[in-house]
Each structure stands twice: as structure tokens, then as C-alpha cells.
Amino acid sequence: MAYELGYSDVTHFSRDFRRITGMTPSAYRQKLQE
16 A cells, blocks of 8 residues: 555655554554454
């Protein structure tokens, strides 16, 4: 997903994702599955 959004580095994507949503991508994915 990170590459599809134009990020060349997954770490940078994860950092931005956490800054915007307040949670990591994996925590967000877990929450959606509940």
C-alpha cells in the first residue's frame, strides 16, 4: 500500500500514518477486523 501511495520507504509511510491516525498501520488493521 505504501508504494501505491507514492512512498518509496515503508518506514516513512508508517510514521506518517501514525501521525495522521494516531495508530500504527497494523493496529489500524486489527481495529478494522474487530
